[in-house]
Structures are given as structure tokens and as C-alpha cells.
Amino acid sequence: MADATVVKPDLDFVKGVIAAGGESLKKCYQCATCTVVCNVTPDKNPFPRKEMVWAQWGLKEKFKGNPDVWLCHQCNDCSSYCPRGAKPGEVLGAIRKQTIKQYSAPGVLVDLVNNKKFWPLIVAVPAVLLAVLLSAAGTFGIPEGEVIFSKFASTHFIQFVFTPALIFGVAVGILGMKKFWADMKQANGVYSGDLKGSVTETLKEVAGHQKFKSCGVSADRFTSHFLVFYSFIALGIATALGVLYIDILGMESPFRLGYGTPVKLFGNIGAIALIAGILLMMNSRFKNAEKLGVGSYFDWLLIGIIGTVALSGFLAQLMRIAGVAPLAYPIYFIHLVFVFSLFIYLPFSKLAHIFYRGAAMCFLKYSGREAEQAVVQPEAKTEIPAASGPETGESAGEAGQAETKQE
Incomplete structure (x- = not known):
């Protein structure tokens, strides 16, 4: 049996994200539609689903040295297609504010x-x-x-x-x-x-x-x-x-x-x-x-x-x-x-x-991660219809789970 992992949430981090404009964070139910429709996310360890999980759990350390938060250009395609109105684009924007605080002096x-x-x-x-x-x-x-x-x-x-x-x-x-x-x-x-x-x-x-x-x-x-x-x-x-x-x-x-x-x-x-x-x-x-x-x-x-x-x-x-x-x-x-x-x-x-x-954009190239990803045409990724509720988001979520299995 695998060893248990103890999760130590940072509640202040969660409150900070919510206060900074990520009020919709708790609406996310991890269907991964956001990752499926994103046209700028890399194929290897794509975002923003994993960032939404970490933010919900208050896993502040996961964002230390995380380039993906900054690779997001807040196009908000993800927010538009989200069946729960979780607005991942706004949430990642709030997380970026926390990241700036982490690296700026005095924070x-x-x-x-x-x-x-x-x-x-x-x-x-x-x-x-x-x-x-x-x-x-x-x-x-x-x-x-x-x-x-x-x-x-x-x-x-x-x-x-x-x-x-x-x-x-x-x-x-x-x-x-x-x-x-x-x-x-x-x-x-x-x-x-x-x-x-x-x-x-x-x-x-x-x-x-x-x-x-x-x-x-x-x-x-x-x-x-x-x-x-x-x-x-x-x-x-x-x-x-x-x-x-x-x-x-x-x-x-x-x-x-x-x-x-x-x-x-x-x-x-x-x-x-x-x-x-x-x-x-x-x-x-x-x-x-x-x-x-x-x-x-x-x-x-x-x-x-x-x-x-x-x-x-x-x-x-x-x-x-x-x-x-x-x-x-x-x-x-x-x-x-x-x-x-x-x-x-x-x-x-x-x-x-x-x-x-x-x-972050430079590191994507420096690490070779960008070279590994396949080129995906935007038209192919945005064919998913915008959903309005959990029921209509199930198929997108299933597809998202398959796409994000590399996390």
C-alpha cells in the first residue's frame, strides 16, 4: 500500500487568492474543461486544472517556481467555457498577485x-x-x-x-x-x-x-x-x-x-x-x-x-x-x-x-518543454460548446482528465 501524503493547507494563501479576485475558486469541481480549451497551455503538464486544485487546497508551495501561472495570458477562453462559472482566468490572475508578493521585497x-x-x-x-x-x-x-x-x-x-x-x-x-x-x-x-x-x-x-x-x-x-x-x-x-x-x-x-x-x-x-x-x-x-x-x-x-x-x-x-x-x-x-x-x-x-x-516564457524554451509539445491548432481545441452546468460539462471533463493525466 502506498504511503499516505499529509496535506498541509495554507488557509491564508487561499484567503489571499479569493480576496485578490479569485472569488470563484470554490466553484471549480475539477472537470478540466479549462485545460482542454486552453490554446496556450503546453501538452506536458498542462494548466490551469492542476493550479485550480492546488489553490483550492491551499498548497502554496506548489506555486514556488511554477512557470505555468505566468504562461497564462488571461485570454479567458477557459472562463467562458467553464460549466460552473469558476473563472480560472481570474483565479490565476489572483494567484499571480500572490506570486508577486512572494518574490518582491518588501512583499x-x-x-x-x-x-x-x-x-x-x-x-x-x-x-x-x-x-x-x-x-x-x-x-x-x-x-x-x-x-x-x-x-x-x-x-x-x-x-x-x-x-x-x-x-x-x-x-x-x-x-x-x-x-x-x-x-x-x-x-x-x-x-x-x-x-x-x-x-x-x-x-x-x-x-x-x-x-x-x-x-x-x-x-x-x-x-x-x-x-x-x-x-x-x-x-x-x-x-x-x-x-x-x-x-x-x-x-x-x-x-x-x-x-x-x-x-x-x-x-x-x-x-x-x-x-x-x-x-x-x-x-x-x-x-x-x-x-x-x-x-x-x-x-x-x-x-x-x-x-x-x-x-x-x-x-x-x-x-x-x-x-x-x-x-x-x-x-x-x-x-x-x-x-x-x-x-x-x-x-x-x-x-x-x-x-x-x-x-516563464523564456524558461519554457530553456527547459526544452516547449520543444516537446505538439502544435495544436486553436480551431481544434475550441470546438467544445460552452457549457452551462455540471451535466453538460461531463464529457468535457472526461476529455480533460485524459489530457491532464501527465500531471
Whole structure:
């Protein structure tokens, strides 16, 4: 007779998952329909059924070094087809928040940043900090004359305050990613592989957003995420060009050289694309709210911050052009507050997925697991009709049990 295994549930972990947006976790009855219809799960040890089991039992240690939680792109095809309304996509999103807490330091900031009870503090702390620093610089107010934002916050002030904030966010994220990578290697017994080739292939996959193209029910997520992703790159290029002109070449501010300059082209195209992408994301969530849910506070905090950054930045420019100083400077201050928030909360918010999902996708190639799986066409996997109750989900469950036998 096989030895018994003692299960030691972590009830705090279960409560954390439920509180983070996984309220539907307990509805799951393990039919495995979610795994059957998922177009991005590997054939070897597929998800999300096993993750749903572990989460229900509070097996927190199972998620240490587990790349599958991050391989999920929350297409929500699984949630749409679930006969019990368990919304595995939302549950895995909640588990990802717990994973971020596990690898971020200090982890308590993950709960603080993503707890809606503290949302006023999330904005107030950066606002007060910037107001104090601008007051110390003697520029906190509405300057007279032509609207020139450098009279309110000089270039050196921006560099002095925002560069350390960005470095902090990126550094904490990279340290967490390194710990996650080490845990993935240990948990999966993988200690060698083609790291350079894996990174290269991952970058290609991310650039083309290949996984998002596999989404069925919420296929429009490809467009919205694509726009947001490349708008950040465009805005980053605009910022880098500004640094090049001002700090390296010692030229007059490129922002005075007209709207056909590379800085303005990349900046405005990036801003418009960012606003469009965020609006599409919001529309998609509300459009599919009944089947998929609108998302958790964890999701909406990031959407809100990025949306405010984009809108306030664009409006500040319009007010500057119109010469409306009483509106231009306050809107610009709001823009600075939310940009600072985006940087400082980077490793503690949903934006941390740029570190952990990237690492998980790379590990899938590094470990050779991706090379082992057969290519499955999305059309072949999504032919299962959406079920509405346990009775109609039995055949899908039986098929899922066969598919997940490798767990």
C-alpha cells in the first residue's frame, strides 16, 4: 500500500487568492474543461486544472517556481467555457498577485499597493512627496508668462527624482525575477539549457504577441495589448532622444523645435496609441463582463494608472499649446504624480508581469518543454460548446482528465 501524503493547507494563501479576485475558486469541481480549451497551455503538464486544485487546497508551495501561472495570458477562453462559472482566468490572475508578493521585497507593499482600501494613499504619497520637493525647489505654483513646464519642474528635477524611482522599480523587479528563475530551475529539475537562444526566441515571441493571437473569446486583447506595449516603446524612445539632445549633445530643448521632430513624433504617436489601447482594454472588459468578469482591483489599478498617465500627459500638452496656465500646470502635476507612481509601484503591481511572464516564457524554451509539445491548432481545441452546468460539462471533463493525466 502506498504511503499516505499529509496535506498541509495554507488557509491564508487561499484567503489571499479569493480576496485578490479569485472569488470563484470554490466553484471549480475539477472537470478540466479549462485545460482542454486552453490554446496556450503546453501538452506536458498542462494548466490551469492542476493550479485550480492546488489553490483550492491551499498548497502554496506548489506555486514556488511554477512557470505555468505566468504562461497564462488571461485570454479567458477557459472562463467562458467553464460549466460552473469558476473563472480560472481570474483565479490565476489572483494567484499571480500572490506570486508577486512572494518574490518582491518588501512583499508587504504588494498588499498595500493592491488593496483598494489604501488607494487614496497610493496617489497621495507620491503627490505629497512631489509637492514637497517642488516647494523646496521653489517652483511649486503657477509660473507667470508663457506656459513652459520646465519652469514648474526643471529637467534636472525630473532626472533627479524620477530616475531613482525607475531604477528602484526595475531593480526590485529584476531581483524578484532572478529568485523566480532559480526556483523554476530547482522545482523543475532543470539546470542547463540554451539561455541565449531562449532569450532571443522569447523576445521574438513577445514582439509579435504570438500568444495573444491564440485567444478566442477575447481576441481583441491582442490589439489593445499590442498598442499599449508598443506605445511604451515609442514613449521610451522619445524620452531617450530628449536625453540625447539635452544632456549628451548639449542642444536646446528639442521640444521647442516643432512638431515634426523625432521627439514629438514618437511622443505623440505613443500617447495616442496608449490612450487607444487603454480604452480598448476597458471596452473589452465591460463587453465580456457577464461571461468573464470585469477583473479585480489588481487589474484596474494598473489600467487606471497607465490611463491617467496617458490622458494627463496629452491634455497637459494641449493646455500648454492653448496657453491656459491655470489648467496646464495642475494637469502636468497630475501627470508627474502618476508617472512617479508607475515607476515606484512597478515591481508590486500587475505591471510586474513584464519580469515574471517574460521569465516563464523564456524558461519554457530553456527547459526544452516547449520543444516537446505538439502544435495544436486553436480551431481544434475550441470546438467544445460552452457549457452551462455540471451535466453538460461531463464529457468535457472526461476529455480533460485524459489530457491532464501527465500531471
